[in-house]
Amino acid sequence: MLELNKENFEAEVLSSKGLVLVDFWSPKCVPCMELLPHVEELEGKFEQVKFCKLNILENRRLAIGQKVMGLPTIIIYRDGEKIVELSKDFTHEDLEAKLNEVTA
Amino acid sequence: MANSYDLIIIGAGPAGLAAGIYASRSKLNTLVIEKGVIGGQAATTEEMENYPGFYQGVTGPQLTEHMHEHAEHFGCKFVKDEVVDLDLAGYEKVIVTKNGRYTAKAVIIATGAEPRVLGVKGEKELKGKGVSYCATCDADFYEDLDVVVLGNGDAAIEEAIYLTRFAAKVSIIVIHDEGILDATKVIQERAFRNEKIEFIWNSTLEEIKGDGIVEAVAVKNIKTGEVTELETNGVFIFVGTVPKTEMLKGKVELDQRGYIPTSEIMETNVDGVYAVGDVRVKYLRQVVTAAADGAIAAVAAEKYLQEEENFKNEVLEKELATAVMFWSPFHQGSLDMVPMIEEFASRHSEKMDLVKIDTYRNQRIARRYDVQDIPAVLLFKGGEVVGRVAGDITPERLEKLATLA
Numbered sequence: 001m002l003e004l005n006k007e008n009f010e011a012e013v014l015s016s017k018g019l020v021l022v023d024f025w026s027p028k029c030v031p032c033m034e035l036l037p038h039v040e041e042l043e044g045k046f047e048q049v050k051f052c053k054l055n056i057l058e059n060r061r062l063a064i065g066q067k068v069m070g071l072p073t074i075i076i077y078r079d080g081e082k083i084v085e086l087s088k089d090f091t092h093e094d095l096e097a098k099l100n101e102v103t104a
Numbered sequence: 105m106a107n108s109y110d111l112i113i114i115g116a117g118p119a120g121l122a123a124g125i126y127a128s129r130s131k132l133n134t135l136v137i138e139k140g141v142i143g144g145q146a147a148t149t150e151e152m153e154n155y156p157g158f159y160q161g162v163t164g165p166q167l168t169e170h171m172h173e174h175a176e177h178f179g180c181k182f183v184k185d186e187v188v189d190l191d192l193a194g195y196e197k198v199i200v201t202k203n204g205r206y207t208a209k210a211v212i213i214a215t216g217a218e219p220r221v222l223g224v225k226g227e228k229e230l231k232g233k234g235v236s237y238c239a240t241c242d243a244d245f246y247e248d249l250d251v252v253v254l255g256n257g258d259a260a261i262e263e264a265i266y267l268t269r270f271a272a273k274v275s276i277i278v279i280h281d282e283g284i285l286d287a288t289k290v291i292q293e294r295a296f297r298n299e300k301i302e303f304i305w306n307s308t309l310e311e312i313k314g315d316g317i318v319e320a321v322a323v324k325n326i327k328t329g330e331v332t333e334l335e336t337n338g339v340f341i342f343v344g345t346v347p348k349t350e351m352l353k354g355k356v357e358l359d360q361r362g363y364i365p366t367s368e369i370m371e372t373n374v375d376g377v378y379a380v381g382d383v384r385v386k387y388l389r390q391v392v393t394a395a396a397d398g399a400i401a402a403v404a405a406e407k408y409l410q411e412e413e414n415f416k417n418e419v420l421e422k423e424l425a426t427a428v429m430f431w432s433p434f435h436q437g438s439l440d441m442v443p444m445i446e447e448f449a450s451r452h453s454e455k456m457d458l459v460k461i462d463t464y465r466n467q468r469i470a471r472r473y474d475v476q477d478i479p480a481v482l483l484f485k486g487g488e489v490v491g492r493v494a495g496d497i498t499p500e501r502l503e504k505l506a507t508l509a
C-alpha cells in the first residue's frame with residue numbers, strides 16, 4: 001500500500017484517474033490495526049484499485065481536509081471524487097462488498 | 105466434531121476474558137467468539153485507574169491484552185466472528201456465526217453493552233465526522249481544536265479529562281444545576297481543577313450541525329428553554345450504555361431494558377447458559393465486576409457440566425433402571441429416609457441402581473423433573489421418568505415403584 005502524506009496526496013488521490021482507496025489509520029487505533037491486514041489482502045484481489053494509507057497522527061490536517069474526523073475510515077475515490085465512505089462500525093466484508101460494487 | 109466445545113463464551117471484553125481464563129485453566133475445552141476488538145469497551149479507554157493493583161495507571165488496551173494473553177496461556181481458543189443466532193434450548197447448544205456454526209454444552213454470554221445513541225438531529229449523519237463515542241479512538245484529530253462532551257457520569261468526565269491532553273478547550277454539557285455531577289468525587293475535583301474544562305450547566309444537546317463535518321452544536325438550557333449555538337469541532341457523547349441482547353430476545357429472559365437477569369452464580373433462566381459483565385442486571389458495571397462475574401460463571405459452568413455428565417452416565421444412559429433419590433443433608437426428614445431407601449434399592453439391585461442427588465447443591469435437576477418436596481424418589485428407565493414417590497414415602501409405595509423397573 002502506498003503511504004500518503006501532504007507532498008503526494010494531491011497527485012496520488014485528488015488528481016489521479018481511476019479508483020483510489022485511502023485507509024485513514026493511526027497506530028493508536030486498535031480497530032484500524034485489526035483491519036489493516038485485511039485491507040492488504042484485498043489489495044491483491046482488486047488490481048484495478050490503487051490502495052493507499054494515511055497515518056492521521058502525521059497528517060491530521062490532511063485527514064480533516066477530507067472531512068475525516070473518526071477512525072477507522074476508508075474512502076474510495078474515482079477520478080478524485082469521493083464515491084464510497086466507510087466509517088466506524090464496518091467490517092472488511094463490508095469493504096469487500098463495496099469494492100465489488102465499484103469495480104463491477 | 106471440530107467445532108464442538110465444552111464451553112463457548114460470546115464476547116471478549118473483561119467478563120468474557122476472565123471466564124476464558126478460569127474455564128481453560130480448569131481444562132474445559134473453551135472457545136471465545138469475538139466480533140470486534142479483544143477487550144471490549146475497556147479497550148476504548150486510556151484512563152483506567154480503579155482496577156485493583158494498578159494504581160499507577162494502566163490503559164484499558166494494556167490491561168485487556170494481558171487478560172487475553174493470560175487466557176491463551178491456559179489454552180483458551182479465540183475466533184474472530186459475529187454470533188448471529190443461537191439455539192439454547194437443548195443440552196447441546198448451537199451457536200451460529202456469520203462464518204460458521206459451533207456447538208457447546210454450556211454458553212457464557214458476555215456481549216456487554218454499547219454506547220447509548222442520543223437520538224438528536226445530526227448525530228447519525230455526522231458520526232465519524234466529529235461525532236464520537238470513543239475518546240481514545242478519535243482524540244488525535246482534536247489537537248488544538250475545541251470539543252464538546254455530553255454527559256456527567258464517570259465515563260464522561262474521565263474521557264473529558266483525557267481529551268484535554270489534546271484539545272484546546274473541552275466544554276461539558278451537564279443537565280444538572282451548577283456544581284452537580286454524577287461522577288465520583290475524586291473525578292469531579294480533578295475536572296473542576298482542569299483549566300481547559302468549561303461546564304455548561306442545566307443544559308442538553310439539541311442538535312449537531314455541520315456540512316459533512318461537525319461545525320457547531322445547538323445547546324438548550326432546560327431551565328430557560330433558551331437555545332444557543334456553540335461552534336465546535338467535535339462532539340463526544342457519553343450518556344450511558346445499552347445491552348447487546350437483541351439476538352437473545354425470546355431465547356433468554358431479559359428485563360424491560362434488555363438486560364439479562366441472573367442468579368448469584370450467573371445462571372440465566374436457561375440451563376447451561378450464563379450471563380456475565382455489563383450485559384446482566386447488576387449494580388456496578390466496571391472492569392473489576394465484569395471479571396468477577398466471568399470467574400463465577402466459569403466455575404458454575406464447570407460444575408454444571410460435571411453434574412450433567414454424571415447424570416447422563418449414571419441415570420439417563422444406563423441399561424438398568426435407576427432410582428434417583430432427591431435429598432439434602434440439611435433436611436432432617438430426607439436424611440431419616442436414606443437408610444430405608446438404600447435398603448430398598450439393594451434388595452432390588454438386580455433390576456435397579458440408586459443415585460442420590462443433594463438438592464442443596466444441585467437444584468437444577470430437581471427443578472427439571474419438577475421435584476418440589478424432598479425426599480422424593482424418581483424411577484428412570486431408558487432416559488425417562490417411569491414412576492415417582494414423594495411426600496409420604498412408605499415401604500409399600502416403594503415396592504409398587506419397583507414393579508415398574
Ligand SMILES: Cc1cc2nc3c(=O)[nH]c(=O)nc-3n(C[C@H](O)[C@H](O)[C@H](O)COP(=O)(O)OP(=O)(O)OC[C@H]3O[C@@H](n4cnc5c(N)ncnc54)[C@H](O)[C@@H]3O)c2cc1C
Pocket residue numbers: 114115116117118119120137138139140141142143144145146147148149151152153154155185186187188214215216217218259263348380381382383389390391392394
Ligand atoms: C469510555 C469508557 C470508560 C470506562 N472506564 C472505566 C474505568 O476506568 N474503569 C472500569 O472499571 N470500567 C470502565 N468502563 C466500563 C468497562 O469498560 C465495562 O464495565 C466493561 O468493559 C464491561 O465488560 P464486558 O466484558 O461485560 O463487556 P464489553 O467490554 O462491552 O465487551 C463485550 C464484547 O462482546 C462483543 N460482542 C457483542 N456482541 C457480539 C456478538 N454477537 N458476537 C461476537 N461478539 C460480540 C463485543 O464486540 C465486545 O468486545 C468504561 C467504559 C467506557 C465506555
